[in-house]
Amino acid sequence: MREAIRFGRNGTVREVRDVHPRTTLLDWLRLGERRTGTKEGCAEGDCGACTVALGRLVDGRVVYEPVNSCILLLGQCDGADVVAVEDIAADGALHPVQEAMVTHHGSQCGFCTPGIVMSLFTLYEEGERPVGRDAVNDALAGNLCRCTGYRPIVDAALDACATAKDRRFEAHREAAACALGEIAADGADLFMRDEGRFFAAPASEESLAALLARHPDATILAGATDVGLWITKSLMEIEKIVWLGRVASLRETRSTPETLTLGAMVSHADAHAALAAIDPDLGELMRRFGSIQVRASGTVGGNIANGSPIGDLPPALIALGAKLHLAGAKGTRTLPLEDFFLGYRQQDREPGEYVRAVEIDKLRRHDAFRCFKVTKRLDEDISAVMGAFRLHLEGRRIARARIAFGGMAATPKRAPLAEAALVGLDLDDELAWAPALDALAQDYRPMSDHRASAEYRAVVARNLLFKALAEIAGDAGLRIAPRPAGLAAE
């Protein structure tokens, strides 16, 4: 067992053993290291001013992703290399993205700039070339700028990424690989501080189960994209933290022709490609999930276990048909995903029990799938309404239907009456769809809140089902942005 958090900083291994388990990476950088280039804009992972690059070893090479350091706990950096905005200019020579930001007038007040630079830094260092405008917009979706209107920033990114990649950072990357290799080699459970107040990161499911049996009151931490806010905003007195990030078995992805199984700690970024392969709408859903920073930290298991009434992924997975695998002191169990959500922020999870994996039923021949996420702002926003639809067709006739919505009830929820009403309908007989569309009003009693009113949600839900049916029937002129090309099973 190890008592210090160990992570890479500029080619060396840093060891930290005396911080509060709640300490965020941002506070450690600013207050601990006195490196103040990284800014706090919102302390909730939504503005990106605190963005740093976090590198993890993947097959011997360190691969960097942007993360929001304001809601990332320092302990989550264990085994990773931390690169902040001060670390990328070498001997007074700016990194190419920094140079381009100056040349293109990409900063005005400058407060968001360090975060933007770090998002562009990871795009530059890790992005597939050529880098197009969509990739730049995606890289910037988690970085708010209030001054420039983004045009010069996007131009800076396109310009910097248009030329051959500068190799300067490779020396850092290699040094980091050595440092991280050393940390990874220990394979030990991490347990910092004492039984009353700790940050723990077991290295195996056995250790995890034992630890949770000893501390069923501990907060289980996955990506911290929500738990981080419990700390920074709700000021919850969280003293015991069990982070799942060192359990390799929870990071596995398994794919068969029929199913896709995602370990609980698979990040949204890592799940993106596998989900997009099931249906392009799922790929677009993942692209719009939070921001690139949130997708790098946030996990599939965390998104489910956290039980948000909106949680963008669960409605889509419920519509597809997914099973949830849990483990705890009483052993393992499996249940349909929709049965996990009991009520508002209430889930079928015992103290000490944890989500192991979600097993998703892939689309088969003659299946059609659609999902739509409706938000105030297209990118980096939480759904007002999220609708997902899986139909099994026999010719032009609907043989089976699964529908799930988010934002329409206290939990992600299926629409049994509308599902039943769809069975037997003819895709070419639009007038006959009305009973199924009307049934949604019985399936859901949505609420009004700051995202949308109940009546808006009800109309949109109905129209999304209509849109799904019309598209599957063959109408291609219903979307602002065309449905992405993909290998749909229909």
Add this chain to the structure above:
Amino acid sequence: MNIRHDPDDASPDGGEPLRHVRKPLPHDSARRHVQGAADYIDDVREPQGTLQVAIGMSPKARGTIRGLDLAAVRAHPGVVRVLTAADIPGANDVSPAMGDDPMFATDRVSFHGQALFAVLAETRDAARRAAAKAVVEIAEERPSVTVEDALAREEAVLPDYGFGRGEVEPALVGAPHRLEGSLRIGGQEHFYLEGQAALATPGEEGDVHVLSSTQHPTEVQHVIARVLGLPDAFVTCEVRRMGGGFGGKESQATQWAAIAALGAHLTKRPCKVRLDRDDDFALTGKRHDFRCDWRVGFDGEGAIAGFAVTHNARCGYSADLSQGVVDRTMFHTDNSYYFPAVRIDTRRLLTNTVSNTAFRGFGGPQGMLMIEHVMDRIAWATGRDPLDVRYANLYRPGRDVTPYGQTVEETDTLRAIVETLERTSGYRTRRAAIAAFNGRSKTLKKGISLTPVKFGISFTLMHLNQAGALVHVYQDGSVHLNHGGTEMGQGLYQKIAQVVAEEFGIAIERVRITATSTGKVPNTAPTAASSGTDLNGMAARIAAGKIKARMAARAAARFGVAAEEVTFRDDRVFAGNESLPFGELAKDCVLHRVHLSEAGFYKTPTISWDRAAAKGRPFLYFAFGAACSEVLVDTLTGEYKVTRVDILHDVGRSINPAIDIGQIEGGFVQGMGWLTTEELVYDAETGRLRTHAPSTYKIPVASDVPEDFRVALFPNANREETIYRSKAVGEPPIMLANSVFCALADAVHALDPGKPVPLDAPATPEAVLRACQALRGRPLPERAIG
């Protein structure tokens, strides 16, 4: 444009082309920004023993305070002291003018989140946790949250005010067509990326030095002196840069600086306030939201005969800057259009919400959006193209007097901009293509709109139109530049450095930009009203010019030529056949006891405004622009995309075109956010702001900006003698975004042409879908939250 022969492009000494002015130099701090090396207040290394401050906030929006038990707050580990109103040695008043903003509420609470006390602790974490432990007892009353609540209670922060011209009722009655309506316009959170922050350090005998993220260091100084009961001279306020301001740090940075100063005063330890983002949303004011009730009479061409409007402005709980803000709404109710007879009334309503304040445009945007909406309503009623209705009303010679009596002298500029943009944007062709698309497409609809901007430049509070600068030349020839303007990202510091480098004929690197300080330039106006460059650029030029004249006299004496024959360029000074480096002349001046420091002062000429008589010339000049926006709307969900934007904007002769284009693009996108996704939702029962952080309040991101975004500067020298014939650029571009709102309405209108589109701002997807459902004859019930 022939740059060499334009007299505006001649160097200060004449003849030579400009070396620095008109150059697209980067922001003065650009290289520091990108390396994280530009320090904001929270980045400055704290003096030893600095205490961290958290604000204790009211859990109710309106009521009487029955009890405030702070024992648990004081007992929290790490807490050093708790500040309440009882600790204030001077006045419990942080208001800019009216005396109605207490630093800490005492008997009554007036909005949800209002400051009740402050905690000083060894760490920020301890201060925040301790603040949450207060036991507050309030006898709660139902708060006024909406315009309607305030109207029902007849509660206002300032008296009603109105002005007009001609007989409006006969004009309305006599017009061939009449319409009336009501437009709701939402507010806007500034969302400066750097939240409110201040660091106060105590000195001797009550002296206090405060670093404040403020647009108005002089007011911070005054308010601290008032709160502490000290003369102004005991207080120095300094600001090197803000991480954005947008008006939100004009009057509302003072409270946090004053709390830090009070803490420093009482504990003799430095104190720092840095508001958490959610607290910043709850504690600081926003753009005013409005309900505009209007009536218009017009002819078959859409030309207005009479227009009357009552602007019901929701000011929040106190006056703050609402007098100037709502007055500016009145000054911009005409936008670019002539009203033969007009009446503009305003109500400045009190609600139990945070006090609304300055926000880029300062009331102007609301007036202008309202009249653009009226133009669309006339177009829908007459069946004419909305652009043709706008042309029918556009100011032109003979029809060029504003409702407040100032003549629009540049009607030719206004018309040229609109006509040029109509051509370069391909408006007519695209209008036809859109009509064809909308005919084919059942649920997706496109819309387009071209709207003009005319924005008055000058503070309407006359005494604010002054500025000072302080320039030193040191004996090595380096220059210390200081002025009353503050840098919030708008590039003011660099523009003024360009002016000073030009004046001395030296490399810009020799001009050292220094932090704005009340100790160097006193009695300054806020950096606001787009006036920063106009005012401070002139003051700095005057200061530099006076030093230069003395240096020239010394060079003339030394080389035996007339002073007029001495010229400054390329870091050298030329006198007859002789020349020497600028630094050597500076050294020579010191040896010959020539004074190399100067305070420059400038006040705007020819402006006047008599508010009681509603007469005068409040604006030195107008800045003009126009934008054409196209959108695509999904009428099943209300979602939309802005697909193309063309902008043509008048900045006079630009001092720095890169910075000016940055202001235009940034202002447009900020305005677009105001009118689209940025929605402030207050709980109707409790008055609590429900959209209190970026997770719930959505400002534009990169993908909201159209790839096809064409911005051009209109070549046009300012007719007034402004600094290098430039025009102010900070605020006017906000209102270019009115074209986005009108384009969305245009797209919805395609569902049932001829019907009015009941679209309010912001045009969120829900608002757009509501408008669609209304045109479909299936309106949704009114939205209620909470």
